[in-house]
Amino acid sequence: MNTAFSEEDLAFQQEVQAFIKQKYTPELAARAANPKTFKDAQIEWQKILFEQGWIAPNWPAEYGGTGWTPTQSYIFDNERAMAGISDVVPFGLKMVGPVIYTFGNDEQKERFLPAILSSDDWWCQGYSEPGAGSDLAALQTKAVLDGDDYIVNGAKIWTTYAQHADWIFCLVRTDSSGKRQSGISFLLIDMKTPGIEVRPIHTIDNYHSLNEVIFKDVRVPVANRIGEQDAGWTYAKALLAHERVSIAEVANSKRNLAEVKKLAQQEVNGGQTLYSDTAFRSRLAETEIELMALEYTELRVLASVSRGETPGPESSLLKIKGTEIQQAIQELRMQIAGYYCGVLGQDDIGHEFGSAARQAYMYGRAASIYGGSNEVQRNVIARAVLRV
Amino acid sequence: MNFDYSEEQVMLRDSVQRFVQSQYEFETRRSIAESETAMSAENWAQFAELGWLSIPFDEQYGGFGGDIQDIAAVMEEMGKGLVIEPFFANVILFGGLLQNSGNDALKEKYIPQIIDGSLQGAYAFVERQSRYQSADVLTSANKQGDNYVLNGTKTVVFNGANADVAVVSARTSGGQSDEDGISLLLVDLSSDGVSRQNYRLMDGQLVANIEFKDVSVSADNLLGAEGQGYVLMKAAELQGSVALAAEALGIAGKLNELTLDYTKTREQFGTTISTFQVLQHRMVDTFMEYELLKSMLFRALCSWADGDDEFELDVRALKAKLARSGKLIGDEAIQIHGGMGMTDEMSVGHYVKRLMTINAIFGDGDYNQQQFVQLQDSAA
Known part of the structure; x- marks a missing residue:
């Protein structure tokens, strides 16, 4: 039992880091963070990935996938998230694309797949x-x-x-x-x-x-x-079964938690930082420990996928715990924002993160509802694992 | 990356599993727990024969040369069987301290006796005032010639009632809570001035408070250098916590299994209660907690194997997670069993009590989470 990366994996990790550093400029990051310019910035980044040949790690190589091992995909996703870059918009690349190359005819593959890969079609x-x-x-x-x-x-x-x-x-x-x-x-x-x-x-x-x-x-x-x-239901269900390992969004949560820590170290209440406030720190630590457990759950699923196994009800576990942790981190950020957690749209009032913290928190409530609500996910686990 | 036990580890695990399934029925375990010594000498001899008592020791002393992953593989199965024999106290704690001590003469003398099953040892590190701060040591050892004179009382000594010898933490210098100045001495418990008060814990194990009154101990019995015992104590605490977490994982899995099986046979309102969604969701939650606890154990085992400096942080997180998952899984097991969960007749309560005992050893969840936080601060 070990999780040490191989020499090849470490070299790949460096390659990914260098690529991100060169291509994901602060200027691009700023446009991606602004709702008004988000779409164009997102497409621009996806096109950069496309030119690099890295746009579709989850696709088979014959359709334009990267041919990466699951470990390489994990490394890429982790580096991407730690650099604060949003994942690709999933609807084309992660949802309909796999349905088309798996169940579509040749004419459909030719017609739709190229524009999904190049991000010309949204x-x-x-x-x-x-x-x-x-x-x-x-x-x-x-x-x-x-x-x-x-x-x-x-x-x-x-x-x-x-x-x-x-x-x-x-x-x-x-x-x-x-x-x-x-x-x-x-x-x-x-x-x-x-x-x-x-x-x-x-x-x-x-x-x-x-x-x-x-x-x-x-x-x-x-x-x-x-x-x-x-027969559409069968195709839609097959897509769900191939749900990506990264459904737990561990990498994003690690990044967000690191940011929350930094903010808590800056925010002062009654002469001491929130980070040194026992109650706050204990909530923070509790969330971090849950995330550490989730990270290794994700790695365990990854290891089984690497052996060619199809993830089963673990996907539901990753979804439930993943969204619970995302929401807990959003809550911590809201708490740090204090009075300014209610600021609407302006980032020049109070904390520059107040409005974003509020938006992430409120939108984040959807995470336990979409993609099959967490209660439905519990039903899935009950059927598959408990066999009740 | 892989999360599989090695072939050797699987063999060890299977051998414990076979023993538990064929010779450790719950009723058998109950009569052992209620016996005078709270352990079976026959079982202990069999553990020796099966080679389990040799796992953590160097080959030169007849050991298996195993590491913490080997121990975890065994402890998980012992948890499932609620094995009460003092494998943890004797082999892992006492044996582990000896193995790490660097005192070759002591190792040569005692390790073969642990391996062949003839020696019962204990590790006496808790004091009435210390709670989980193992560096809080009032027991004193004063050097007089070639000997130390030991005075003080150790509480809740696991395997303390049956032990022939014990490793005792004692202060040779420094203030009450200083990490420096603690020495570890191997003490023959039949020495003059040693008295014991034996008692049982809720998990059935027999422990002791041991009082030392002017007990003379040879300076040759020092584990590690004088005043430097805390390093060994810390290692025992971390490795012991991982072993206990593996045992707890076995217990947690067993509790979930017992509870699920119960809901599939128990009928109320004209149907088995497993059909109720409210119970299904709660059992899904305990299933998830079990998986997360397993992941956390694997995390600590991997950081050990990878030689990460994160090992201590991972162990603290593991013990904190164990407290939370264990509480949920134990509470739900009793609650979902309903009135039957309250009975001594059912095994479920006994598993819960062992889980609760484990929770307190080397610090509960709050304590370990606090350690986790302090480690982060000292690294920053």
Whole structure:
């Protein structure tokens, strides 16, 4: 039992560090941190990764993946997060891309994969509906065949960054007669198609990332259907099974915790720093210890993936504990901000981090809801591990 | 990177597992715990035969040459079986101190006797006022000629009732809580001036308070240099904590298993209670805590193997995590067993009591988290 990196891994780590230092300039970092310039900065960074050939570590090499070992992917992700760089927008590269190269036909692979890799197409995900949240199979958006097209009617909700998106991948109902899961198809829909309306959802973080997407008689070519009609649920589920190891976002949390420590060392209350305040420090230590345990849980899963095993219910554990820890760190940052935790949008008042801490905290409440709420994840573990 | 036990470690683990499954039924364990010595001499002889008593010792003394990972593999299985024989107190603590002591004459004399099962040893380091600060030592050892004269009382000495000899921490210089000035002496407990008060702890083990009144101990029995005993004590504390955490992991897994099995057979409201989502989610939480505790143990074992200077930090974090996970898992096991969880007849309460005892050894969660914080500050 050991976790020492090999010589090759250490060399790779240095290569990644050097690359990030050279390419992720402070100027780019500043634009990425500003909501107004976020999208362009994100795409610019993704294109830099694409040119380097590092945009899709999770893809097979034949489709443009890196061919890295799981350990190399872990190292890359860790270095990226420690440098404060956001992960790639997942909808194209981590969600629909794998579905297309696994279940799509050759024409679809040729048509969609290059623009996903180059980040020329921005994707969003059309799964949830007003009446289908944790119970996804209850979805009602209908697609009716009409010649070479489907005509789609319905509404998707909680669609992150739909306002930026060129394409949306959707689960739609093509048959209501049998079992709920068996009448669902997987469609790729151009967001410029007439009949699509994007309505912003204003959220408790005073920010706009979520949307409702309304479909009114939207014509979608049958050529945009992945795999067989009525088999979409299978494809969507396979995607979930391949859920990435980094679902726990340990690297991001390590980075955030390090920042929180630094802020606590600067913030003074009654002549002493928050960092030397026993109560605060004890909460901080408790969170750090949980993160240390989670980090090794992630490494254990990584080691089993390296041996070619498919992660099972561990993914749910990583998701539950990962989000709990993210939220705990957000809470610590809010606490440090004190009075200024409520500042809206201005970073020149009080602490420069007050507004960002508030936004991260409020948006962070979503982490235990999206991607299968933590309660649904507990059901998954109950079925798989407890066998009840 | 790998998190697997080696082939040798798996063999060790399997041998403990076989013993527990075939010869250590809960009722057998109960009668051993209730016996006068709270251990079985036959079992101890068998442990010697199976080679378990040789694990941490150098090959030159007939040992297995094992390390902390070997010990963890064994301790986890002992936890599952709630093995009450003093493997931890005798082999790991007392034996570990000897092994690390650098006193070749003592090693040559005593290690073979530990290995063949003929010697019971103990480590006497707790005092009434010390709580978890093992450097808080009032017991004194004054040099007179070639001997030390030992005075003081040690409390909660594990295996203290059965022990023939004990390693005793005593102050040879310095103030009450100074790390410098503590010396470790190996004391024959049949010496004049030694008296014991034996008593049982809630986990069934027999321990002792040992009083030393003008006990004469040869200076040859010094482990390490005079006044420099704390280094050895610290190593024993860290390695002992890892061993206990492995035992606790075995117990935690067993508690989860017993509880889950119970919910699948217990019927209320016309159905097995395992079908209730409220219980399922709580059992998922205890499952997660078990996995996190295992990860934390692996973290400490790996930092040991990788030679990280983070080892001490990882051990403190492990012990702190153990306190939290153990509390949740133990509480839920009793609660979900309902009234049956309250009975002495069921094993679940006995596992919980061992887990609680472990929690207090080398400091509870708060203490270890405080140590964790101090370590970070001293590194900064």
